[in-house]
Amino acid sequence: MTLVSALRTRLDAVMPRGFLPRLYILAVFILAAVFVVAESYILYLTKEGHVAALNSIWQVPGIQRAVTTSITTYMVYNVLFILAQVYIIFLCMEALAHKDIIQIVVVVVFYFICLVFATTRYISFYVYPSVAARMFTRDSNMQLMQITVVIAYVLSLASLSVLSLKLAHEIGWDVFKRLGADIGLHRAYMWHQCLMMLLKMDIYFIGSYLVQMTALVLKVDDPETWLQITVVIPVCVIIIVGGFVALHDERRGLMTCVSLCMFLSVGYFIYKIYRVCEPGTINMPDDPYADSRPFFMITIVVCMLLVITTGVASAMCILSFDSGLKEAIAYDKMRTRHMKMYAVDKDIRQEQEPLMPRSSSLTRDRFALD
Template sequence: MWIISRIFGESRWTRAIFIQVVAQAILAIIFEAVIFSYQSNLVDILDDQKLTNNNTDITSVYANAQSLLVYFALFIVAQVFTVILVVDAIYQKNTIQLIALFVFEWGMAAYSIIQYHQSQTLFQGDDSVVNLATAYVGDALYASRWAEITQMVIMIVNSLVFCFLAYKLYLEFGWHIYKKIGADLTMRDRYKMYQIFMMLLKFDFFFFLGFSVQYLALMIVVWWPNSTSPAARSELVRELIEHLILSCAVTIVMLVVAYWGLRRERKVHMYLFVILAMASMAYFIYTLVQISQYPQKFLGSKAFLTFFLCVDMVLILVSVPISIVCLRNFDLGLINHISHATASASTAHSMTPIGQEKSNSHRWSIE
């Protein structure tokens, strides 16, 4: 009950932004599911034609259409991810996360435009390729156009509304942080770095696992059926195991140890995070080189895999220095502020005002 009252009862702006992102998620998921359905139908048609017609153009379009299904699913996951982050930002009164969500919202709006462009330009090339579109898929190629245009309008309008509501909450949360940490500018800077790193870990989770899922889908759905020889399948199995270890397992362990290291101020955990982040960076660079050297192998997924890899590398380049700054702030009193605030908030009691602490208390007061 306290959590519900904290989300809905703080102000009209917290209630408004929660309702806005939930409404956006519901509408976006509905229309994305419609687009996914139309695209699946198109993939089925192309699959039938690929089997009956030995045509490289059809095979190319089929690979592109099939890969798009993964990105439609990721877009749906991104909507749920946004709702969770907004609730978390309200709960934590995190202004940094609001700014990141502002960028993420416009990123999803841009994706809705790219999605429309990709699905409507699957058949590209000379007149023979265009004729294939008419002969084999007919109206199926353009059936989802109305849903994609509606999706673009929903995302752009909601991004504009989110900008306004996020600004209002930004003003409210700034005052909350002042009350929580006090007037000590050094401690407020430490808390700001703590917030930034926590926010980065959440986006690391989405984009790192987003890349991992895309690559897994590419190997299982596209490469495996096309691997007919035992040697090719053996090589694919080896690559699959490497990806599961270097991307999926390392990513999960890296983010978990970073979270617990930051929350508990464990330096060993933070050192381990830096080491695993460097290992992930090496793997991302290796994969990016593979995509550049063998573009035909990544047909239909090259653009988005490259995008996710670049975002992942940027996140590592930002997360590692921030983690080092947070590491240097360990054992300087910040954890007492955070743990004291959490304990006091959960019992709904006011904290001791500054200057009225008990003499045997080593914790700083926040309010």
């Protein structure tokens, strides 16, 4: 019984209160479960199509090798779609736990980017199919599932936009009461939330880009592979971690370095766009981006926009340092912890052991007027 009570207390602390926040998180959980099941089924159909292609009339080694590479590309993107749903759940839970309006809105943007990827996948399969994608042109199950995923993203984007708008109005007043009427403090807190959200988005999309580069394009005998592993990946991790540390401790020097690194990384992504769209590799037999080119382009453009906005938000946060925001956040966390510890935000009827005995158990006062 003690374990059940402890689990219930922990669940109450994590789950948001109120009808609208719980409806929002329930909708996100249902949508994520639907997309995970759909993407898992598409992953299964892709694997079955690969086996059928290897056993079919395509017995030419070069074609079979190209088909295997393309199928690996599609499977990697299926896994990234599934991980995106898990990351969306994490963003929603954290947004409601911290009452972060910007993070709630960005979840909708995240779904929009997923919709763009799903539409691009359908186009690459059925509008402009490659050699490997032609094996699915007569697969009605694959086409039906991809159309279903696109329609589901459109419906989820519309429903979450309405819920996010209503939830932002509800949470916004609570945030205003927590910070007070200082306009400068609210502006500093807005940029604090923006940078925090952008860094979280950087984790997924830059990580997704690095996974795509490492798993699909780079080769063991290519010097760029070792440059990617030994330099690019560690530098990305250091910059993102440095951004979180500088924002939490309000370190101007470290935040300045993070902002400069973000702006300088734009040149790297422009170079990668040139490499992906290089005329000498398009439609060639050894094209490393044969089936992943549209997905790579979307990922690189999203990453480039993210690093630019992260650099701008970092610079704005530097200007708002030492404005009292750090102390206000620390005080708000202490007050929230105090309220949870002493249950001052709960009604007495929610307590398992009432602070005062029930009225029925009180002895009647013989001096009472009634």
